[in-house]
Amino acid sequence: MSGASRLLQARAALSRVFEPSDNVGLALVEAAGPVDALRVVRGEISPGQELGNSVAGVLAAGGISGRGNRLSEAMQRWTPRIGDLAPERDLAAFARLGGELLIPEDPRWPGALRDLGLGMPLCLWVRGNLERGLPELGSTAAVVGSRDSTGYGVSVTGDLAAGLVTRGWTVVSGGAYGIDAQAHRAALAAAGTDRMPTIAVMACGSDRYYPAGNEDLLRAVAARGLLLSEVPPGSAPTRWRFLQRNRIIAALGAVTVVVEARWRSGALNTAHHAAALGREVGAVPGSVYSANSAGCHRLLRDGSAVCVTDAAEVIELGSPIGAADNPETAREGPKAAHDGLTIEDILLLDALPLRTGSAVGKLATVAGLSVPAVRAGLARLELEDLAVRDGPDTWRRRRK
Amino acid sequence: MSGASRLLQARAALSRVFEPSDNVGLALVEAAGPVDALRVVRGEISPGQELGNSVAGVLAAGGISGRGNRLSEAMQRWTPRIGDLAPERDLAAFARLGGELLIPEDPRWPGALRDLGLGMPLCLWVRGNLERGLPELGSTAAVVGSRDSTGYGVSVTGDLAAGLVTRGWTVVSGGAYGIDAQAHRAALAAAGTDRMPTIAVMACGSDRYYPAGNEDLLRAVAARGLLLSEVPPGSAPTRWRFLQRNRIIAALGAVTVVVEARWRSGALNTAHHAAALGREVGAVPGSVYSANSAGCHRLLRDGSAVCVTDAAEVIELGSPIGAADNPETAREGPKAAHDGLTIEDILLLDALPLRTGSAVGKLATVAGLSVPAVRAGLARLELEDLAVRDGPDTWRRRRK
Structure with missing residues (x-):
């Protein structure tokens, strides 16, 4: 077996053992490499004091303070899952779906994810055309929002996503009902053939179409964009995986835009992930009478987000200062007679x-x-x- | 004639000679006092080198750099207006309307206007019940916006103004059509008898009802609130007076809220005055498709304003930190099952x-x-x- 295959199989197997953001597991991979990490997890190598210290060191460097032997605690939670590991079979089945496992050792791995530090995914189970890899961070926007969107939210999302794709940007979202679905749909509708219009980051395995009502849409995303997940094929979408999935959406976007969100909403979680990564966050304003805009107004009010009203403003927000056309210039309109008079x-x-x-x-x-x-x-x-x-x-x- | 009468007559006369924010005129009043300033303006006293230097000093302290003899230039523009001065007659006619001239020497003069520095009005021609003076800055909000308001803007303005007055606040606005009119109207409708519900700051003389379509409303404001202007009775509303009037609205409010404004709008001018005074500015969000919200979104986007969606948020914004109830607390709502779990x-x-x-x-x-x-x-x-x-x-x- 080649080194590359061993790496692929090790990360594929570990993605079935570790839940997303399992800090100790990810630190073990960093300390020992994926192949030996898998052997430790499987009990083929005894960890030893030295490795324990290395893992604690990686965790400490990631700002996670330890108590006791984190590794042996973690071994206990990993053990129930090591019986069924069959990474070769997983990879072959996924390949039959047209999928491919992308790992950090691959040059196509998106550099943007490295900003997650220790929280960087172990791997990505990707369906779609990976020929050119993932799009650059500089031209990717996350567009997220409520499942129970209003007509207003759907309309704004459609305009934003189409405007972004028309300008060569890629729209990242979560494949859910409502705002997410409309973001993917409008991106696909506006797309030419030369660019990657949209990426759906799933909380379940990327072999599944969840929610079921979005099956046709998610098939289209897999065919013309990318459908990906850090959890392996067959995984169910749990609350924890939803919350962790949001950090990947936030990390892939140069800017995260919340179109509609209630006062408490998963979309706000994505916005907070983006802010924590130092990414820009935009929020679309709406009626003060709409409960579906209350979360957006909350972000605007507490200064976590910048007000965005169209695709040009999203691009300006997600671009280095001065790189985008200033949308204000286009809007100044005719001057009044008294402009410029003393x-x-x-x-x-x-x-x-x-x-x-x-x-x-x-x-x-x-x-x-x-x-x-x-x-x-x-x-x-x-x-x-x-x-x-x-x-x-x-x-x-x-x-x- | 008593000293108080002399002061009243001098300021009344000067308000007919100086346009609003006539820096040299206001500096002359500060340097020489209103009575002697009027005598200078009338040519009864020759200004002399010493007074010229004092005026230049006041201007310099106000950040206005001079060139040449500002006072003699100003005399030339004042001269055409000194022929018709009859302050005694003006004051008597205004008293017959139930009005009263309020001057900075009066203990009822609103301290908030002193924040305007050299730009503080010479005097205010006030109609209404001045028994308790003007309300404290701490409980006054300016609510402003477009003349061509939408149904949405009118509705939000009504809720904001009613909510403010119900909580004991006073609503200041400009008496114009649209948002201004609705702010005054809703404030009057919500008012009890114990507080001052609303103040209209006019760009014309406060003896006039402008615009004519608001006559009934402005009469009601004069009867149950205050109708005031820095320009004397009979003055026409010119562009300059509108722009300068906005600084008084901004100075009287602890917070200025823009409910609806186009990309270019006089309401933005009021917001900029408020920001320049260090007052808080709020903007109400709305549909990204509404041209009447574009000015509000512009303020939110460039960070000049905080997003406000109801009266409680306006009061929080206009109150010292920690003084107002935190509107977020009331809105948290029931917790989800998984809140607080590890x-x-x-x-x-x-x-x-x-x-x-x-x-x-x-x-x-x-x-x-x-x-x-x-x-x-x-x-x-x-x-x-x-x-x-x-x-x-x-x-x-x-x-x-």
């Missing part, structure tokens, strides 16, 4: 009548300016096409 | 079947926990009423 000229313009002209002396009184200032101002306003002479010494405003 | 107990709870019980060994495999950890966890979950024994060594989740 205070004196605004006073004078306000004093000029629209119909019958007014004498310079009268204008001085009305505007509160001296007579010389009125004469100088009239000359400027005439040049700007804002004032017109109406008689020997009378002026009125020029109608536009 | 990771191990969440894993175990997820592994427990709902119907037929599962053996401890099976639970260890499914949850990824050791057998002793499962036994300890089951004991905790049983205490929490989340797990129930189903047979000799089998357990299931307790249905709620």
